Amino acid sequence: MRSGFVSILGRPNAGKSTLLNALIGEKIAIVTNKPQTTRNRIQGIVEVPARKGRNAAQIVFVDTPGVHRPGSQLDRRMMQEVYEALESRDIVILLVDAARHSELPEVPAPVSAGQALETTPPKKNRSRRAENESIEDAFVLQLIQKLDCPVFLVINKIDLVVRATLLPLIERFSALYSFAEVIPISARKKDGLDGLLMKLVEYLPKGERYFPKDQFTDQPERFLVAELIRERILLETGEEVPYASAVVVERFEEPEPVAKPARAGSGAKLPLTRISAVIYCERSGQKAILIGKGGSKLKSIGAAARKEIESLLGTRVYLELHVIVEENWRESRYFVDSLDWRKQLEGLASGKPRSEEKADVTQSPPRGKPARALQKVGTATPATRAR
Numbered sequence: 561m562r563s564g565f566v567s568i569l570g571r572p573n574a575g576k577s578t579l580l581n582a583l584i585g586e587k588i589a590i591v592t593n594k595p596q597t598t599r600n601r602i603q604g605i606v607e608v609p610a611r612k613g614r615n616a617a618q619i620v621f622v623d624t625p626g627v628h629r630p631g632s633q634l635d636r637r638m639m640q641e642v643y644e645a646l647e648s649r650d651i652v653i654l655l656v657d658a659a660r661h662s663e664l665p666e667v668p669a670p671v672s673a674g675q676a677l678e679t680t681p682p683k684k685n686r687s688r689r690a691e692n693e694s695i696e697d698a699f700v701l702q703l704i705q706k707l708d709c710p711v712f713l714v715i716n717k718i719d720l721v722v723r724a725t726l727l728p729l730i731e732r733f734s735a736l737y738s739f740a741e742v743i744p745i746s747a748r749k750k751d752g753l754d755g756l757l758m759k760l761v762e763y764l765p766k767g768e769r770y771f772p773k774d775q776f777t778d779q780p781e782r783f784l785v786a787e788l789i790r791e792r793i794l795l796e797t798g799e800e801v802p803y804a805s806a807v808v809v810e811r812f813e814e815p816e817p818v819a820k821p822a823r824a825g826s827g828a829k830l831p832l833t834r835i836s837a838v839i840y841c842e843r844s845g846q847k848a849i850l851i852g853k854g855g856s857k858l859k860s861i862g863a864a865a866r867k868e869i870e871s872l873l874g875t876r877v878y879l880e881l882h883v884i885v886e887e888n889w890r891e892s893r894y895f896v897d898s899l900d901w902r903k904q905l906e907g908l909a910s911g912k913p914r915s916e917e918k919a920d921v922t923q924s925p926p927r928g929k930p931a932r933a934l935q936k937v938g939t940a941t942p943a944t945r946a947r
């Protein structure tokens with residue numbers, strides 16, 4: 561038996577969360593086309609059965625926020641999550657987007673100065689965005705240079721490029737770092753994932769499972785629910801609103817256990833989970849956008865999120881949403897810390913409410929009509945076993 565932790569590192573939008581979901585076979589991390597979707601690290605656990613010539617293994621994948629130039633306290637917190645994921649790992653996957661890098665002129669050599677990501681000013685003759693991107697590329701390479709474990713270069717989104725563009729890309733990266741393996745994949749099309757798993761098992765140390773065999777994530781349902789609501793906000797709003805929004809589930813009332821679970825098509829009503837969540841934003845203008853004309857935006861965010869949550873929980877869901885302005889929360893270390901689901905979990909376990917400091921600018925939600933569950937998807941055990 562082999563086991564270990566594999567951290568997935570990369571720039572925003574590389575497809576890290578898509579890869580995690582594809583490997584697990586369940587949606588445990590939200591995915592959008594907007595950069596900086598993931599804010600906290602999430603573990604996803606894969607059981608690899610023994611095959612001829614291959615050991616059985618349990619691989620704990622750790623999805624991380626995209627490496628980016630920190631501007632706010634929230635950004636710094638996200639980068640802290642990256643550092644923590646790099647501390648306890650057996651293998652690191654550096655995930656790069658084949659489509660993006662094939663357009664870039666050169667990946668710059670790693671910068672030597674420590675805090676380059678925070679302090680290097682953009683040069684005038686290049687766009688700020690391009691400059692940021694190359695600084696971030698350099699910083700990612702700098703991060704892996706400090707590691708003492710095997711690093712796989714995994715090139716994602718190969719469905720978007722012609723094969724001929726891959727070789728120069730691989731050569732450019734390989735000139736900068738000696739990768740243990742180089743593996744092209746498409747996380748979206750689930751192409752190349754078996755090969756990736758097989759190679760990872762080869763490099764993992766011998767060891768017993770870190771998690772029970774049937775557990776596939778460390779993130780409890782309550783927090784995945786908050787993420788599913790945030791995903792809808794990311795998808796349904798633009799400009800600054802997605803980045804200035806945070807979601808906290810304040811109430812999660814599971815239905816009473818029923819003696820005989822209702823089966824689809826049996827005519828019996830499925831049990832009802834009652835959920836109340838707060839959407840925080842930073843300004844009253846953002847609040848107005850989130851609520852929309854006559855509450856229409858909040859209604860559509862709630863309706864779409866509820867469908868996803870029902871599918872996840874396998875129950876009907878009553879979802880109540882409130883929007884609260886918490887001015888410049890992204891700059892508040894205390895507030896940003898309190899959003900971390902691991903911290904919230906500790907608070908819940910000790911019976912301490914999270915939001916004693918809550919501002920009182922609330923908006924009554926449009927009431928969502930409970931609907932039938934779409935399908936039963938496996939549910940996560942809330943047990944955590946940190947390393």
Ligand SMILES: Nc1nc2c(ncn2[C@@H]2O[C@H](COP(=O)(O)OP(=O)(O)OP(=O)(O)O)[C@@H](O)[C@H]2O)c(=O)[nH]1
Pocket residue numbers: 570571572573574575576577578579590591592593594595596597598599624625626627716717718719720745746747748749
């Ligand atoms: N065509 C294609 N698109 C992909 C693939 N993998 C991911 N994507 C898309 O890339 C976008 C970003 O995916 P995410 O999984 O959210 O990326 P991420 O690296 O987790 O991003 P952050 O959380 O912001 O750091 C989404 O629109 C995905 O659907 C792939 O293999 N092929």
Ligand SMILES: [Mg+2]
Pocket residue numbers: 576577578589590591597598624625626
């Ligand atoms: Mg992500």
